[in-house]
Amino acid sequence: MMNGKIITIKNLKKNFGRNKVLKGIDFELNAGEKVVVLGPSGSGKSTFLRSINRLEEPSAGEIYFHDTLVTDKNVRAVREKVGMVFQHFNLISNLTVMENLTLAPVKLKLMDEDAAEKKARGLLRHIGLLEKAEAFPASLSGGQKQRVAIIRALMMEPEVMLFDEPTSALDPESIGDVLALIREVADNGMTIMIVTHEMGFAKEIASRVAFIDNGRIIEEGKPDELFVRPKTPRVKEFLDKVL
Amino acid sequence: MNDFFGKLVELFTTPEYIDSLLHGFLLTLEISFFAIIVAFILGTIISLIETARPSKWMVVPKFICRVYVAVIRGTPMALQLFIMFFIIFAIRDFPELVTAVLAFGFNSAAYTSEIIRGGILSVDVGQTEAGLALGLKRGTIFWRIVVPQAVKNIIPALGNEIITVFKETAIVSMVGMYDLNMAAKDIGSGQNMASYIVPMFTAALFYLATVYIITFFVRRIEKRLRKSDVRS
Numbered sequence: 001m002m003n004g005k006i007i008t009i010k011n012l013k014k015n016f017g018r019n020k021v022l023k024g025i026d027f028e029l030n031a032g033e034k035v036v037v038l039g040p041s042g043s044g045k046s047t048f049l050r051s052i053n054r055l056e057e058p059s060a061g062e063i064y065f066h067d068t069l070v071t072d073k074n075v076r077a078v079r080e081k082v083g084m085v086f087q088h089f090n091l092i093s094n095l096t097v098m099e100n101l102t103l104a105p106v107k108l109k110l111m112d113e114d115a116a117e118k119k120a121r122g123l124l125r126h127i128g129l130l131e132k133a134e135a136f137p138a139s140l141s142g143g144q145k146q147r148v149a150i151i152r153a154l155m156m157e158p159e160v161m162l163f164d165e166p167t168s169a170l171d172p173e174s175i176g177d178v179l180a181l182i183r184e185v186a187d188n189g190m191t192i193m194i195v196t197h198e199m200g201f202a203k204e205i206a207s208r209v210a211f212i213d214n215g216r217i218i219e220e221g222k223p224d225e226l227f228v229r230p231k232t233p234r235v236k237e238f239l240d241k242v243l
Numbered sequence: 244m245n246d247f248f249g250k251l252v253e254l255f256t257t258p259e260y261i262d263s264l265l266h267g268f269l270l271t272l273e274i275s276f277f278a279i280i281v282a283f284i285l286g287t288i289i290s291l292i293e294t295a296r297p298s299k300w301m302v303v304p305k306f307i308c309r310v311y312v313a314v315i316r317g318t319p320m321a322l323q324l325f326i327m328f329f330i331i332f333a334i335r336d337f338p339e340l341v342t343a344v345l346a347f348g349f350n351s352a353a354y355t356s357e358i359i360r361g362g363i364l365s366v367d368v369g370q371t372e373a374g375l376a377l378g379l380k381r382g383t384i385f386w387r388i389v390v391p392q393a394v395k396n397i398i399p400a401l402g403n404e405i406i407t408v409f410k411e412t413a414i415v416s417m418v419g420m421y422d423l424n425m426a427a428k429d430i431g432s433g434q435n436m437a438s439y440i441v442p443m444f445t446a447a448l449f450y451l452a453t454v455y456i457i458t459f460f461v462r463r464i465e466k467r468l469r470k471s472d473v474r475s
Contacts (some may be wrong), residue, residue, distance in 0.1 A: 015276075053375075053376060055372055055375060055376060076378045076379075076380070077378070078378075079375065079376055079377065079378035080377075080378035082376075083376075084376035086369060086372070086373065086376075088369055090367075090369040090370060090372060090373035091373070092370060092373060092374070092390040093370065093392060093471060093472075094388065094392050094395075095387075095388075095471075103373075103377075103379070103387065104377035104378060104379055106376055107379060107380075107383055108377075108379070124416075127351050136470075136471040138471065138472055138473075153376075153377075156377065156378070219375050
């Protein structure tokens with residue numbers, strides 16, 4: 001586990017045409033932190049998260065991974081180290097569960113095929129889905145898909161994991177399973193950034209909360225401060241509604 | 244009715260007629276087969292250019308492809324065939340078969356490129372994003388993830404296009420080529436059987452049977468490719 005700052009973001013801006021979604025975000029993520037990103041819908045939370053590994057090309061600003069400026073040239077190396085879990089799982093539909101898990105680590109020569117399969121089997125057994133190894137994603141339930149997506153990210157042994165509303169597309173029953181797995185990943189020391197609407201989970205897991213509104217981080221702090229004594233009226237108003 | 248059966252017997256017992264029909268059918272198959280290959284290769288190239296990410300190197304190729312597709316789709320096939328025969332390849336002793344293959348191949352390439360482009364664009368962008376987020380190269384993502392999924396979406400429309408080309412080749416009779424359609428007309432004409440019914444219906448059956456066979460194989464391929472969709 002590396003110490004210190006993993007990600008540093010300076011004055012990040014993102015426009016979609018004339019629509020300014022991110023209006024200048026400064027942010028640091030340190031090793032071991034669990035940062036929950038909150039905010040109303042349309043505030044730019046997802047765009048913020050997706051800009052970190054350049055799934056969204058920033059319109060302005062800089063993103064550093066450790067001390068290296070992330071550019072078009074080195075972005076793939078950064079993505080290897082930054083795991084991502086999507087709202088809609090995005091398992092590769094023409095590949096089996098096993099192939100989903102092993103494709104990237106083998107292609108990127110992080111491990112050979114045997115090692116990758118062994119690791120994948122271990123992770124699948126751990127989440128109770130070993131018998132689904134040769135199944136295609138279409139035959140899995142939403143909760144199963146998302147748990148496979150999480151271990152797919154873990155296969156890469158990332159330094160950080162980004163979760164973009166990982167439970168928003170799930171039925172209530174499988175939300176618990178997915179949150180339990182995320183909690184376990186967090187407890188094992190993974191550095192995490194998560195956009196979520198599960199407030200109970202956010203409170204429980206967060207070491208820090210960042211509240212985004214209208215393209216800016218308007219408040220940041222420890223969960224027991226931000227949830228209990230929000231400093232800005234906008235955060236208070238939001239929390240009154242959702243808690 | 245008696246006359247119909249009489250003509251039927253006459254057609255199938257006169258070696259010259261059978262010979263004409265089979266020669267015509269063979270030419271129809273030859274033109275279709277090679278035209279479809281030309282269409283597939285050229286159509287794939289066009290669709291790859293059109294779906295490539297925008298960059299300064301792609302501006303001109305993309306523009307050329309757009310114009311090409313617009314011109315081909317915006318003018319009649321029969322006119323394109325005339326232009327190929329009487330203008331572009333109006334060279335003495337230039338093989339007719341090549342001219343016809345290129346005419347139909349160039350025409351179908353425009354449609355094929357749109358089918359392939361549609362297939363590529365129909366793949367959920369989340370599939371590409373998942374590959375990107377894992378650090379995979381764009382090439383790996385394209386060939387391992389996007390193409391296999393696009394092919395599945397493309398096959399039915401591509402089968403349709405193959406059938407269309409196969410039947411549309413019948414217009415080569417307009418430039419005097421002796422295909423299946425022309426053979427039927429020739430056999431039925433005054434110098435020969437002096438009745439169109441039997442040869443034309445026979446030709447129709449040849450077309451129908453071939454289309455049926457094409458459909459059968461396309462369905463089989465489709466079924467095989469759908470195995471990852473099974474929810475069991």
